[in-house]
Amino acid sequence: MTSFKHRRSLEEVFLTLLSIPSPSGKENQIAEYIRQYAESLGFEVREEVEDPSLGETGNLVIHSFTSFPPHEEPVVLVAHMDTVPIPLEGKVPLIMEEDLIHTGGVSPLGADDKAGVALALHVLEKVSKEPETYTPVEVVLTVREEQGCLGARHFSPSRIRARKGICLDGETPIGTAIVQSPTKWKYTIQVQGKSAHAALNAEEGVNAILHACRIGAALPTGLLDPSTTANIGIVEGGTSINVVPDRCTIKGELRSFEEARLLFWREEITKQVEEATNGNKYRTPGSVSPDKLFPQSSISWELAYPGYTLNKEEPLLNRFQLGCQTLGLTPQFLSSRGGGDANYFNAKGIPSFVLGLGMEGIHTSSERYRLSTLHEAARLLEQILCSGTGPITFLNDSPIG
Amino acid sequence: MTSFKHRRSLEEVFLTLLSIPSPSGKENQIAEYIRQYAESLGFEVREEVEDPSLGETGNLVIHSFTSFPPHEEPVVLVAHMDTVPIPLEGKVPLIMEEDLIHTGGVSPLGADDKAGVALALHVLEKVSKEPETYTPVEVVLTVREEQGCLGARHFSPSRIRARKGICLDGETPIGTAIVQSPTKWKYTIQVQGKSAHAALNAEEGVNAILHACRIGAALPTGLLDPSTTANIGIVEGGTSINVVPDRCTIKGELRSFEEARLLFWREEITKQVEEATNGNKYRTPGSVSPDKLFPQSSISWELAYPGYTLNKEEPLLNRFQLGCQTLGLTPQFLSSRGGGDANYFNAKGIPSFVLGLGMEGIHTSSERYRLSTLHEAARLLEQILCSGTGPITFLNDSPIG
Incomplete structure (x- = not known):
């Protein structure tokens, strides 16, 4: 003691x-x-x-x-x-x-x-x-x-x-x-594509990283307005360069002093992900037809602190x-x-x-x-x-x- | 024995x-x-x-x-x-x-x-x-x-x-x-941004993942022509959602039966990366001025097999x-x-x-x-x-x- x-x-x-x-x-x-x-x-x-x-x-x-x-x-x-x-x-x-x-x-x-x-x-x-x-x-x-x-x-x-x-x-x-x-929210975006060999059956794959990049390139990040910041913090996808990746994850955050701004930007970010998902099935170059099922993307939100x-x-x-x-x-x-x-x-x-x-x-x-x-x-x-x-x-x- | x-x-x-x-x-x-x-x-x-x-x-x-x-x-x-x-x-x-x-x-x-x-x-x-x-x-x-x-x-x-x-x-x-x-080449794209806290000094950061997504969204991938395939295979960037990531890496491959097509597509992919680098310094929303130094991006190529x-x-x-x-x-x-x-x-x-x-x-x-x-x-x-x-x-x- x-x-x-x-x-x-x-x-x-x-x-x-x-x-x-x-x-x-x-x-x-x-x-x-x-x-x-x-x-x-x-x-x-x-x-x-x-x-x-x-x-x-x-x-x-x-x-x-x-x-x-x-x-x-x-x-x-x-x-x-x-x-x-x-x-x-x-x-x-x-x-x-x-x-x-x-x-x-x-x-x-x-x-x-x-x-x-x-x-x-x-x-x-x-x-x-x-x-x-x-x-x-x-x-x-x-x-x-x-x-x-x-x-x-x-x-x-x-x-x-x-x-x-x-x-x-x-x-x-x-x-x-x-x-x-501010109130801080965390988000996780999951993109699911379809795996294939990068060359042997490339036309059957749907590249989750490509799709995640299309979402990420349009995501609001940085100082969004005087009350609000967002950040794309982590991206991770794929296992090997010769496999068409079927998963990619983007993680980020959003914080604002004003609840109204928070809701606005949360809606904006969610919309980016949903728009990429619905009605925007992209056509893999060379594929016979756009894949009806993939890519799929979703976003989940979690309150980090009020x-x-x-x-x-x-x-x-x-x-x-x-x-x-x-x-x-x-x-x-x-x-x-x-x-x-x-x-x-x-x-x-x-x-x-x-x-x-x-x-x-x-x-x-x-x-x-x-x-x-x-x-x-x-x-x-x-x-x-x-x-x-x-x-x-x-x-x-x-x-x- | x-x-x-x-x-x-x-x-x-x-x-x-x-x-x-x-x-x-x-x-x-x-x-x-x-x-x-x-x-x-x-x-x-x-x-x-x-x-x-x-x-x-x-x-x-x-x-x-x-x-x-x-x-x-x-x-x-x-x-x-x-x-x-x-x-x-x-x-x-x-x-x-x-x-x-x-x-x-x-x-x-x-x-x-x-x-x-x-x-x-x-x-x-x-x-x-x-x-x-x-x-x-x-x-x-x-x-x-x-x-x-x-x-x-x-x-x-x-x-x-x-x-x-x-x-x-x-x-x-x-x-x-x-x-x-085919001949197969591997590529590695490195994007360098500028680290900052996601909120405290967000306006000083340059988000490497955002920039990598802009490159990735435009990269040729899949079956590019009857002789050529490419694949974005791996993406990795960031360490924490509350840090503006200063690094992001994209790895992929390109293969073709025809050397001429290989050179063409290799040039296309390289151009995507270089164009994003030169003269396209993006402006972080809310930042005082576009950052003169970042993001930087580069691509390196390695022959996988002839x-x-x-x-x-x-x-x-x-x-x-x-x-x-x-x-x-x-x-x-x-x-x-x-x-x-x-x-x-x-x-x-x-x-x-x-x-x-x-x-x-x-x-x-x-x-x-x-x-x-x-x-x-x-x-x-x-x-x-x-x-x-x-x-x-x-x-x-x-x-x-």
Whole structure:
């Protein structure tokens, strides 16, 4: 058992978290450290283990208050325990240059999101010492965020009392809050042709790749309008150059801040695929007649995550602004084209913004993080969670429209 | 050591060969059996081992004559020792139903080309007993035919005296000879775009898959003219749906009986790729300006095998026709859209036709072969190789134009 008799500093906890590998689905070691840490503060840690498909560990839920109702409406702090895959076996090398931490370019650092986890534990420690000074908090530490927010997706909101939250997972600078994120859909296009030998009976084949290319060449991709992006991400078809391929798959995504635009573009993409399918059976050069059955194509859609746009009058956002001002920062509300655990917490009725933690180079081997940034984030978070802070006047200089 | 003191029958040799697994690159066990068999007949077996990249075993070369010059211009018999991959470990199950041999549908049988190997060994035995009755023969048993004729491709014609040959590897019926095969080229199209996040900075990306689809949609594929086929065989691009893919690859082939058509279509395909590259930098929807550098695309061509069209006046083809007639078969000259070891023997100055051995369902788990067919092939081969048979009148009823 790790001894937490002498409280550790924020930096120590952060460095310890970085030293424990926790790629998605393998969060048990880091979860064990967190559990011991929180229990040493006197808090109970519950693991959400209903869904064994999530891997060896479930989301951790920690309440910082024992009296019900708490003295003030609680806030949930959300961070994720997992990281993107680590190429090296064992630990991540930690190189310190003054207050900058990096891996020397050999591996992602994992500050995404161990900075967030460290900050949540930091708040728990503060609360444990001065419960009346701070807003009551609950902490949810999720698993497998990097694999599509699987932990947050399966999180049951009945496990906590808080109905507002802060996701400690923003790569944007200190002083920013992400208050808008798009809805994202994934699509898979399947094209079926008819297999044949490329030469011996070429005229009997229907080339699925050719047909998929005809669909793909007409698919909307890139920035489609100011609210909407799409991407053809993966294409795969065929097994051998001397076989007419009977299968080809195209995978992509579509995201928009506006549901109406999303529906419009989803319809456009679906139409491209259907039009290619119906009434457009192409004629293989040299074939006796167009094939009546092939090619066939279909598209399936799956919701990756729901979007959100927070009401800027949210008391928690006012607290964020006040906290920034207290620290001499100009608060900024941002719109992100990305998504994360916050999308699912918002969708589950827990309006949550993402606090910018000033991460750098996330998901790459150049990921780096400054301890001074961590301390700045901690100070801002303490300000936001100072008990009893009333709503402040809404600031008009935020860039979000 | 296997004992060959008592000569084995054609059937026994064939069944023994079938029972020895020899997927491409793993021909050493079957080569050892063949070596012992041929040496027991008094012939020297040489292994062509110059190219270690060919695997554990090289091509085997066996001369059936010791006097130089031999009493008549020799003929080389070619067969390949390897088979397509065998799904089951160890031996191929052999099920006999009357004279039909199959595996019960669990594995390719390997009659392709162990029927050919058995026939070559059968001829060697005949020649060993009655050297004056038969045309002097040389036997070349190749490796890795199923992986692109690698053994034949590396075969050095200086190892044999024969300047005409018979490839014992035809899946066509007994009584057929393949006298024409196309030249085949392989192509690889590489498209390079510019990576970006699918949403965060979508406008900076150049989607390689989109561009590859635009190329692919316009690529000639299928039966292009009576002499020419092409096939888009494989497409692969992208790693994740939320990343604008910067690479996409299309692989395909082109084959034709006529060099002029081959050049024409090769030029057409190359033009499609180049036109898409030059002066057609597409504008990503929403991007500030078309990207000057991307997409880039290129095509590379590689000769898979050279084609051949035999002169129908070849004395060996006349012998084939005479042999068929003697056995009551109607000889047929065929053109094949496929290729094999014969392509390389022809290209190396050894005009060779492919003798139809009546194989069924090759390269599939339904492969089957009849012992009666094997005996019929042996009788025909004996006829063809009967010493001193003069040229006969050319038959006009062959389907080749």
